[in-house]
Amino acid sequence: MGDLLLRVKDLYTHFYTFEGTVKALDGISLELKRAETLGLVGETGCGKSVTALSILGLIPCPPGKVEAAEIWFDGVDLLKLDKEEMRAIRGKKIAMIFQEPATALNPVFPVGEQTAEIIRIHKQVSKREGMQKAVEMFHLVGIPDPDRVSKKYPHELSGGMNQRVMIAAKLSSNPALLVADEPTTALDVTVQAQILQLMKGLVQRFRTAVIFITHDLGVVAEICDRVAVMYAGVIVESSKTRVLFENPRHPYTRSLLQAIPKLVERIDRLPVISGTVPSLINPPSGCRFHPRCSLADSPCKVEKPSPTSVEAEHWVSCFRYDQGD
Ligand SMILES: Nc1ncnc2c1ncn2[C@@H]1O[C@H](COP(=O)(O)OP(=O)(O)O)[C@@H](O)[C@H]1O
Ligand SMILES: [Mg+2]
Incomplete structure (x- = not known):
């Protein structure tokens, strides 16, 4: 595993607010190799930015609290670092760019x-x-x-x-790792394409690994080697980018892909994912997607699905992924 740069295991981030405890991340695990670009994709509010900020040690505590079995970066256990040491790593080995x-x-x-x-x-x-x-x-x-x-x-x-x-x-x-949180979302479409091309060229040239956060699957297709799909604080599916587009298994991923407008389609016929992202103060029991899922069955309501390998480097957290073809 000499090529491994980042390993996050069982990351839970909660915010203690007056309204209640926001369970923003519910056990995120991910790995990133050197020079690899991982897309983190999902609807607004699903925990993409909180995932990045938790890894970078930038969650304000209080109200936040970050717990993880492991956040390992380039030979260093980031959870053991003090503020000063973390700041040094952030400045030099890990860089961040944001939307604005x-x-x-x-x-x-x-x-x-x-x-x-x-x-x-x-x-x-x-x-x-x-x-x-x-x-x-x-x-x-x-x-x-x-x-x-x-x-x-x-x-x-x-x-x-x-x-x-x-x-x-x-x-x-x-830096060995660049965290880019929606870096092109605020830009015009043509400028967005230019910046994506630029980033793609630069990260190849410098062999920089990237966590690319976006709500846009089109952007993922453009720039990412692998992709992790997030829903309500959980990674529901992850695989190589091409595999995800060709063989999506999680019902949420499938609905996201169906919701991408195709140029030939009339806009009023676009399918939408019914329902809304749930509150993370009282998230649904079992699989957090079950209230919006047409395949949901009794175990989905009570048990949390864990990642299952469906083929090489392709994991899905769903009890019913083999249904509904
Ligand atoms: N400082 C905070 N205090 C309370 N809740 C927060 C805070 N930061 C983020 N959250 C909550 O965490 C959840 C995930 O947010 P975020 O990671 O920003 O979503 P995304 O980046 O996917 O749009 C949301 O429900 C958001 O309201
Ligand atoms: Mg965000």
């Missing part, structure tokens, strides 16, 4: 200066060298006229351009 690049950037400094500062934290270089490297990185992420752009402030740049700046800044430390 403009909010992650500091509005009062030019983007080149900010990127140079980030570079100077990791590499012991002079101010001038930091700036040179920042401009080099801007060039690498396809920013036109990088010298000129480096002197601009975030509000003077488009969303797509700011996201390129973010990617340049974050990849400058050559």
Whole structure:
């Protein structure tokens, strides 16, 4: 397993609020190899961001509480690290990019200066060298006229351009893992495609592993080697990306795939998944998807299904996955 970079086992994250305990994650397990891109996909509120933030040690406690059997990253047990050690890993070996690049950037400094500062934290270089490297990185992420752009402030740049700046800044430390939480969701479709292509090229070139969080299966198909489908705080199915599209087994995955609009279909005939994502304060018993599932039977209501291997590298957490073909 020399290629393994991250292993998460039985991750439970709860939030203690006035309304009650939000059981946001209910036993998440996942693995990621070096240079692999894993898509984490599911509807809003299913726990994708909380999964990422839990791994990164960024859940505010209180109100949050993170418990796991294991969060192992590149030979280190992250659960044993103190805040300082965790911060060091986050800055250098694990990088994050988010949906709104403009909010992650500091509005009062030019983007080149900010990127140079980030570079100077990791590499012991002079101010001038930091700036040179920042401009080099801007060039690498396809920013036109990088010298000129480096002197601009975030509000003077488009969303797509700011996201390129973010990617340049974050990849400058050559992290082993990049966590990208909906990085293209706020962008126009054409810009989104460009940024996806850019990320794909860069992670191949630098051999960066990526956890790519999205609610969009189209994006997953574009960029991910493997995919984990989340529903209400649980990973319900995981496999190689192509396998998931060709042979989805969980009823939730199947409905997600059916809900992707096809260009030829009339919009009013789009199937929808009936019902809504349940409250995570009082989640359904047994399989959390059972109230919305047309195949649900008595065991689904009382027992939690555990991941079953249906073929090589393909797991599904469902008692009825072999029904309903
Ligand atoms: N700080 C918090 N306090 C209380 N509940 C939270 C907090 N952060 C997230 N949650 C809850 O955890 C669940 C998962 O949220 P999230 O991971 O943000 O979903 P996603 O990223 O898939 O849209 C949601 O029910 C959300 O309300
Ligand atoms: Mg989110």
